Amino acid sequence: MKKFAIGLLALLLLAGAGFFSVNQYVQWRATQEVDAVFSALRTAGREAAHGGVAFDLFKRSLTVRSVLLREPDGSRVAIASLVLDGVTEPKDGRVSARRLGAEGIEIEIAAAGERPRTLYQAPGASVDLYSGPDTLLPR
Known part of the structure; x- marks a missing residue:
């Protein structure tokens, strides 16, 4: 009985270590x-x-916080939180997600000539059954 208990404890410790390592x-x-994107x-x-x-491995949920993209002309996109739920691993240059959600969205279009700077703000937006390229640049 003692050997069985020690073996079971060792097995549980290995399973816990494996779970932590995979995460x-x-x-x-x-x-x-x-970072590559x-x-x-x-x-x-x-x-x-x-x-x-x-x-989150079990929910297959990817969250990226404080996204900032700025073009050389000064135009920018800022997103407080970008979440992809049910995301798949990129394959053949594409990625899919059950839901793509963004919170705290700001889109600023730089002034050009006589046109003033334009700022759009939205508290959030979402897309269900998203499928698109795995990069933001054309190939």
Whole structure:
């Protein structure tokens, strides 16, 4: 009985360590994928930054906070929180999600000539059954 209890305890410890390791790896991988997209935008001459990245393995939910994209002409898009629920792994240059949601949206269009600067604000927006490219730049 004692050997069985020790074996069961060891098995539970290994399962817990495996669970923690898988979650850490998936979180690291999600952060790397998001960083790669923003790096490509910066390489193309745009200002691109984001805050924290979180991935929930069981909900397959990706959250990117404090997204900021700025064009060289001064136009910008700022999103407080971008969430993809039911997201799939990128395949053939495309990604799908059951729902894409954005909160705290600001879109600013720079002034050109006599036209004044234009600012659009929205508390949130969502798209159900999203499918689109896995990058923000044309290939």
